[in-house]
Amino acid sequence: MRIHFDDQLHRLNEEMIHMGSLIEQAIENACLVMVSRDAEAARQIMENDVEIDRKQREIETMCLRLILMQQPVARDLRLVSSALKMITDMERIGDQAADISEIISMPVKGTLYAYPNELQKMGQAAGAMVHKAIDAFVQRNTDLAAEVIRDDDVVDQLFNEVRGQLLHTMKKHTEYGAQLLDALMIAKYLERIGDHAVNIGEWVEYAVTGLYKGEKFS
Amino acid sequence: MKKRVFWSMLAVSLLTGLFLVLIVLGLLPSFARECTLDNLQREAAVILPLVNTKGDEQPALAQVLMAARVTLIGPDGRVLFDNQADPATMDNHLDRPEVREAMEIGRGSAVRRSYTQSEDMQYFALSAGGGRVLRLASPVYLTRIRVVQTLPWLLGALLISLLVASLLSRRISLQLSQSISRIDPDAPEEVVTFEELTPLLSKLSKQSAQVAQQLNDMQEKQQQMDALIDGMTEGFMVLDCRRRVVSINRSAAAMLHVNPQMTLGRTLPEISRKPEIINLLDELEEKGNVQITLPWGKRSYSLNASRVAGTKGVVILLHDITETLEGDAMRKRFTANVSHELRTPLTAICGYSEMLSSGMVNKEDEQSFLDRISSESKRLLALIEDILRLSKLDEGNPGGEYKRINLFTIAREVVKNFAPAAEKMQVDVTLRGDRADVMGDETLLGELVGNLLDNAIKYNRHGGKVEISILEGKNGVDLTVHDTGIGIEQAQQDKIFERFYRTDKSRSKETGGTGLGLSIVKHSAEFHNATLRVDSEPGVGTTITASFPLVEKKAKKK
Numbered sequence: 001m002r003i004h005f006d007d008q009l010h011r012l013n014e015e016m017i018h019m020g021s022l023i024e025q026a027i028e029n030a031c032l033v034m035v036s037r038d039a040e041a042a043r044q045i046m047e048n049d050v051e052i053d054r055k056q057r058e059i060e061t062m063c064l065r066l067i068l069m070q071q072p073v074a075r076d077l078r079l080v081s082s083a084l085k086m087i088t089d090m091e092r093i094g095d096q097a098a099d100i101s102e103i104i105s106m107p108v109k110g111t112l113y114a115y116p117n118e119l120q121k122m123g124q125a126a127g128a129m130v131h132k133a134i135d136a137f138v139q140r141n142t143d144l145a146a147e148v149i150r151d152d153d154v155v156d157q158l159f160n161e162v163r164g165q166l167l168h169t170m171k172k173h174t175e176y177g178a179q180l181l182d183a184l185m186i187a188k189y190l191e192r193i194g195d196h197a198v199n200i201g202e203w204v205e206y207a208v209t210g211l212y213k214g215e216k217f218s
Numbered sequence: 219m220k221k222r223v224f225w226s227m228l229a230v231s232l233l234t235g236l237f238l239v240l241i242v243l244g245l246l247p248s249f250a251r252e253c254t255l256d257n258l259q260r261e262a263a264v265i266l267p268l269v270n271t272k273g274d275e276q277p278a279l280a281q282v283l284m285a286a287r288v289t290l291i292g293p294d295g296r297v298l299f300d301n302q303a304d305p306a307t308m309d310n311h312l313d314r315p316e317v318r319e320a321m322e323i324g325r326g327s328a329v330r331r332s333y334t335q336s337e338d339m340q341y342f343a344l345s346a347g348g349g350r351v352l353r354l355a356s357p358v359y360l361t362r363i364r365v366v367q368t369l370p371w372l373l374g375a376l377l378i379s380l381l382v383a384s385l386l387s388r389r390i391s392l393q394l395s396q397s398i399s400r401i402d403p404d405a406p407e408e409v410v411t412f413e414e415l416t417p418l419l420s421k422l423s424k425q426s427a428q429v430a431q432q433l434n435d436m437q438e439k440q441q442q443m444d445a446l447i448d449g450m451t452e453g454f455m456v457l458d459c460r461r462r463v464v465s466i467n468r469s470a471a472a473m474l475h476v477n478p479q480m481t482l483g484r485t486l487p488e489i490s491r492k493p494e495i496i497n498l499l500d501e502l503e504e505k506g507n508v509q510i511t512l513p514w515g516k517r518s519y520s521l522n523a524s525r526v527a528g529t530k531g532v533v534i535l536l537h538d539i540t541e542t543l544e545g546d547a548m549r550k551r552f553t554a555n556v557s558h559e560l561r562t563p564l565t566a567i568c569g570y571s572e573m574l575s576s577g578m579v580n581k582e583d584e585q586s587f588l589d590r591i592s593s594e595s596k597r598l599l600a601l602i603e604d605i606l607r608l609s610k611l612d613e614g615n616p617g618g619e620y621k622r623i624n625l626f627t628i629a630r631e632v633v634k635n636f637a638p639a640a641e642k643m644q645v646d647v648t649l650r651g652d653r654a655d656v657m658g659d660e661t662l663l664g665e666l667v668g669n670l671l672d673n674a675i676k677y678n679r680h681g682g683k684v685e686i687s688i689l690e691g692k693n694g695v696d697l698t699v700h701d702t703g704i705g706i707e708q709a710q711q712d713k714i715f716e717r718f719y720r721t722d723k724s725r726s727k728e729t730g731g732t733g734l735g736l737s738i739v740k741h742s743a744e745f746h747n748a749t750l751r752v753d754s755e756p757g758v759g760t761t762i763t764a765s766f767p768l769v770e771k772k773a774k775k776k
Contacts, residue, residue: 010460014487021491138488 005070009079012062013138016083019055020134023090026052026097027130027193031123033104034115034186042105045098052094056087063087075207082207086137089196089203093130096189096196103182113179116165119187122158126190129155129197136204145208148201155194162187224387231379239372251340251358255327258342258354261286269346286354287339291317293349309333311353316343320351329358453519453536461485461499461532473519473536498523502532511539518543548716555718559601559733563594570594597732604734607665608717611741622769623663625654625695626688632667633686636675645678647671651688654695656766658746666742667697669735670762674701677760695766705756714752715740739764 026045033042063084066072072080129151136144166180166187206212268279269290279288279299290299295312297305311317319326320343332339332355343353397412407423447454453470457463463481471478474489481489487496494512498521501508507524520537570587573579579587633649640647656663667686674684682702689696706714706721713719718733743750747767754760 014461014485017485017487017491018496021487021493021496024491025493134491138491 005066005072005076008062008066008070009076012059012066012080012083015055015059015062016086017134017138019052019059019087019090020130020137022048022052022055023094023097024127024131024134026094027123027127030097030100030104031120031127033101034120034123037104037112039105039107042101045101046105049094049098052091056091059087060084078210079207082203086200086203089199093193093196096193100186100189103186106182108179110175110177113169113176113183115183115186116162116169118158118162118165119183119190122155122162122187122190125151125155125158126193126197129194130200133197133200133204136201137207140204140208142205142208145201145204149198152194152198155191159187159191220387220391223390224384227383227387228380231383232376235372235376235379242368247358251329254340254356254358255342258286258327258340258356262342262344262352262354266344266346266352269350269352286356289353289355290346291343291351291353293321298350311351314341314343314353316341317351317353319343320345320353321349451538453534455534455536457486457532457534459530461487463489464531470534470536473517473538474514494521511543512536516540552717555733556605559718560598563598563601566594567591567598601732601734604732604738608734608738608741611662611738611745620657620659622655623658623660625656625663625667625697625766626651627653628660628663629667629686629688629697632664632671635668636671639672640675640684643675643678644681645675645684646682647675647684647686649686649688651686652690654688654690655769656695656746657769658766662742662745666739666746666764667699669739670697670699670764673735674699674703674760677701678703693765694768697764697766698761699763700759700761702759705758705760706752706754707756708754711752711754715750 026048029041029045029048032038033045063080066080067077129148132144132151133148135141136148163184166184169176170180202213210216265279265288279290280301287300287302289297289301289311291311292298295310295317297308297311299305300308314328315330316326316328319328324345326341326343328341329338330341331337338358339355340358341353341355343351346352394412397415401415401419401422402408403422403426405423407419447465447467448469450467450469453473454465454467455463455470456465462483462485466476466478466481468478471481476489486499492512492514494510498508498510502523502525507522509520509522512519512521517538517540520539522535522537523532525532570591574584574587629649629651633647636647671684671686678684678701684702685698685700687696687698687700689698704721710719710721714721715736717737719736720733740750743764748764751763751765752760753763
């Protein structure tokens with residue numbers, strides 16, 4: 001019975017890592033298409049999102065079955081329940097990456113607006129946060145989780161910078177029009193990705209210490 | 219152990235007790251009977267004189283107080299006297315075996331149930347003369363009662379033997395266990411215990427020696443294996459059935475930038491979530507052996523994973539193929555570049571000559587067309603020559619003579635040759651230095667200096683300067699070519715020695731050249747064991763230094 005349980009926990013861990021790998025890839029590729037503007041590659045990212053959704057359902061079923069049939073307690077219960085919460089955030093991250101790709105895959109009218117460098121940096125920062133959050137889960141490392149939560153400020157700061165720059169461009173160049181709004185949307189999506197990474201970090205802290213956002217979870 | 223000793227001791231004492239009881243029970247009745255018979259005989263002898271032939275002995279007999287029953291029987295079997303019963307009620311005693319025996323042979327005895335008193339009796343009869351028989355009887359039950367009386371004693375003895383058995387067994391087993399626990403497995407024969415244990419001890423000592431030897435052998439083998447695996451340049455990893463790292467060698471840890479101690483016990487996906495690795499593990503489930511190219515940072519590894527037959531483990535071999543891949547890419551680029559570079563002048567020659575042959579060209583333009591064809595052909599020739607030279611250098615066989623040469627003379631010659639080109643660009647070329655000997659090939663060194671000078675003039679500004687200096691130092695000879703030209707950006711400085719690489723592609727037509735010059739310089743420098751250093755600032759100028767080794771150190775021929 002216990003061996004079976006250990007096996008299931010091990011598999012859950014592996015599947016979580018697999019899903020983490022998928023969303024990391026999605027963000028990375030989204031950052032690449034932000035520069036290359038390759039519509040085909042962008043569509044590929046959107047298609048891959050289906051895989052992430054499937055993985056989420058798979059892990060969900062796994063967690064529920066674990067809770068139902070093995071009735072884990074203490075640390076194991078925290079791990080399973082936080083995994084259950086984490087996959088929601090992970091799935092949302094995948095969705096945001098797909099949304100960014102969707103904007104990029106849209107045909108552009110008029111001159112192509114090259115996204116500001118800060119947007120690129122923002123994408124990298126958000127990707128790094130997600131990577132660190134998954135690392136924190138894999139290593140059960142609360143220090144890394146705390147780092148992720150701190151790093152969100154960087155992404156927020158970058159969002160404000162991008163927003164200011166877009167506003168500036170909007171005043172000077174009217175010809176870009178909707179493209180600037182799209183850029184703002186991308187920035188917002190990236191900012192949301194950062195927030196979801198923070199959520200993951202918080203759930204990792206809960207899984208390890210039993211404290212959610214520094215408080216006893218009741 | 220204690221229990222077994224206890225039970226066997228108890229069994230022994232019980233068996234002994236049982237035998238004793240059986241013997242006693244078997245012998246006691248006959249002893250008792252003999253005793254009783256003896257008593258009866260003695261009593262009979264005492265009272266026999268009282269019996270006379272007159273027949274008036276009854277009152278005398280009655281007066282004798284006896285524990286035994288005394289009966290006097292007449293010759294006809296009628297009871298004449300009995301001290302415990304009324305003779306009148308007693309029947310004829312002729313059929314009593316002891317009486318009959320006494321009548322026949324003078325005395326008789328029997329043990330039987332009494333008809334009169336209905337209990338087991340010992341009888342003794344004696345002929346008393348005149349056909350009369352005197353019979354004495356005593357009950358046998360006394361002997362039985364004694365056996366029953368000994369029973370409590372027997373039980374007591376049993377209890378005592380139980381107690382002794384348990385005490386003794388505890389002691390013996392304690393002694394045994396103590397002496398066994400005192401045995402030192404490493405040196406079993408050193409402890410003195412029961413001598414019965416000696417065979418065991420000698421066997422133990424033999425075995426422990428054997429085990430130590432085998433362990434030693436195994437450790438040695440393990441160390442050899444570890445050294446072998448650790449010394450491998452290839453990365454080597456072993457995973458268990460759950461894809462956890464069981465073993466990782468130094469090369470693999472260095473390749474993956476991980477701490478070997480930290481990786482042990484972790485699964486591969488925990489170490490890296492690269493899609494290549496996750497797909498690899500999935501693929502490995504289906505196939506037994508998978509080979510992929512794994513990009514890792516700036517390096518590329520060829521990763522070969524195979525399931526170990528019989529177990530669910532996986533063996534992974536990592537091989538650094540960065541250089542091979544780079545070499546492949548470079549070769550591909552070179553081939554593409556060569557074809558392109560060869561085609562450009564040929565297309566021009568083809569076009570001009572076709573126009574000329576079709577007669578579509580004005581007379582006054584003909585000369586310029588022919589000039590173009592000629593110059594393009596020269597460029598083509600130069601290009602092919604450069605390529606040939608490079609391929610020769612690649613093979614390490616430039617075909618010249620390797621000897622001691624004065625670099626300064628060569629440089630002076632080269633500067634002279636480039637004087638017209640320098641004049642055209644209004645570049646001032648100065649040569650500084652003195653005689654400096656290096657080991658090398660004259661043609662190759664001339665090409666080296668020539669190509670450097672060519673570039674320094676070509677990529678200079680009008681009215682610029684080129685300064686060549688040759689200095690002999692402690693470590694060898696430094697050849698420095700300094701110009702005041704356009705300079706090279708930092709990012710491009712590594713690439714300028716690549717074949718066909720141009721810092722500014724749009725200017726290549728203007729300046730001419732094949733794009734192979736610096737590549738030849740690089741190869742030539744390598745051939746002479748010289749090192750090249752580039753210092754450049756865009757817009758200010760470039761300094762390229764070639765440092766040749768000292769002449770005493772004989773340059774190695776490749």
